[in-house]
Amino acid sequence: MADEAGVGRRGERSVEEGPAERGPGAAFHMFVLMEDLLDKLKLLSYEEEALRRHNMRPLSRHYFALPTNPGEQFFMFCALAAWLITKAGRPFEQPQECDDPNAVISNVLSELRSFEEESDNEENYIDLNVLKAQTYRSDMNETAKQEEILQSTTDAAEWNLEVERVLPQLKVTVRTDNKDWRIHVDQMHQHKDGIDSSLKETRGYLDKLHNEISRTLEKINSREKYINNQLEHLVQEYRSAQALLSEAKEKYQEGSGGVNERSRVLSEITEVLEKVKQETEEKGSSMTDGAPLVKIKQALTKLKQETTQMDIQIGVMEHTLLQSKLKEKSNMTRDMHATMIPEATVGAY
Numbered sequence: 001m002a003d004e005a006g007v008g009r010r011g012e013r014s015v016e017e018g019p020a021e022r023g024p025g026a027a028f029h030m031f032v033l034m035e036d037l038l039d040k041l042k043l044l045s046y047e048e049e050a051l052r053r054h055n056m057r058p059l060s061r062h063y064f065a066l067p068t069n070p071g072e073q074f075f076m077f078c079a080l081a082a083w084l085i086t087k088a089g090r091p092f093e094q095p096q097e098c099d100d101p102n103a104v105i106s107n108v109l110s111e112l113r114s115f116e117e118e119s120d121n122e123e124n125y126i127d128l129n130v131l132k133a134q135t136y137r138s139d140m141n142e143t144a145k146q147e148e149i150l151q152s153t154t155d156a157a158e159w160n161l162e163v164e165r166v167l168p169q170l171k172v173t174v175r176t177d178n179k180d181w182r183i184h185v186d187q188m189h190q191h192k193d194g195i196d197s198s199l200k201e202t203r204g205y206l207d208k209l210h211n212e213i214s215r216t217l218e219k220i221n222s223r224e225k226y227i228n229n230q231l232e233h234l235v236q237e238y239r240s241a242q243a244l245l246s247e248a249k250e251k252y253q254e255g256s257g258g259v260n261e262r263s264r265v266l267s268e269i270t271e272v273l274e275k276v277k278q279e280t281e282e283k284g285s286s287m288t289d290g291a292p293l294v295k296i297k298q299a300l301t302k303l304k305q306e307t308t309q310m311d312i313q314i315g316v317m318e319h320t321l322l323q324s325k326l327k328e329k330s331n332m333t334r335d336m337h338a339t340m341i342p343e344a345t346v347g348a349y
Contacts, residue, residue, distance in 0.1 A: 034065040041080070050083040070181075074101060081108045088115070 038059055047058055056076065064073060078095040085092040090111060095104045228235075 030065045031062055034062055037064070044084075044087065046080065046083070049087075050080060054079055078104050078108070085111050090114075 038061060041059070050056075051058060056079070059076070064077065067073070075095070075097055082092045082094050085108070092107070092111060
C-alpha cells in the first residue's frame, strides 16, 4: 500500500510539474509558485503572526523569484520556515541574523524530513480505493486537458493578438546582485574555464619556447667554457697586473698622505712668515718715516700759540680785575669822607 501511495504521489507531482517543465512558460514557473506561496501565507495570516513579531515588511509577489538582496531574502525564508514549523505543532527556535546559515538550513531540513516520515506513516493507512479514485480523477483530468489542447477552438488571429498584448507584461528583468556569492562562484568557474582553455593553447608555445631557451643556454655555457680555456693565460696575466696595480695604489695612497701632511705644515709656516714680514715692514716704515715728527712739531707750535693767547687773556683779565678793585676802593674812600664831614659839623654846633 505504501508503494502504491508513493506511486500515486509521484504521478500527481508529474501531472502538476509536467506542463511547467515541458511548456514554453517554464522560465516563469517560479513566479507562479511564488504567487501561490504568497496566497497560502496570507491564508495563514503570516502578516499578523510572523511579520509583526520581527518588524518585517510584507512580501511582494515575486520576492523569492528575483535575487534582490540575498542576505535579507535568506533571513526572511528562515523566519517563515521556523514560523511554519512552529505553527505545525513542533517546537523550533527562531533563527537570528548572526546564526550560521548552514546550521539553520540543516535544522530546517531535519524538521522537514521528520514531517515527511510522519506523512509516509500516515499514508500507509490510506484506503486503496481512495488512492485509485484519485489516480483515476488525475488521469481523467490529464486526458481532458490533452483533448482540449488537441481540439482547440481558439482563432489563430485572436491568439496572436492576445500574445502581442500580453507579451510586454511577461518580460521579466532580473537584476543581478554583484554582492551575491553565487555570482562570484559562477564568475570564478568561468574564469577558470577560460584559463584552462587558454593554457591548453599556450602550453605548446611555452614548451617550445622553453626548449629553445634550454638549447640556447647550453650553447652559451659550452661557448663560455671554450672561451675560458682559450683565454686562461691572459686571465692569469690580467690578475697579476691587477695585483701590481693594487700594490701601486696602496703605495701612492701612503705617499699622498705624507705629502698632504707636509703641505699642511708648509702652509702654516708660510702664514707665520707672512705675519712676521708684515710686522717688520710696519716697524721699518715707522722708523724711517718723518711724518710723526712733523705732526709733533706742528702740535707743539699750536700749543705755544694757544699758551700765548691764554697768557694775553689772563693779563687782560688781571688788568680788568685791578681796575675794578681800584674803582671800588676809591668809591669806598669817598663814601667814608662823605660820612665823616657831617658828624664833625654836628659836634661843632
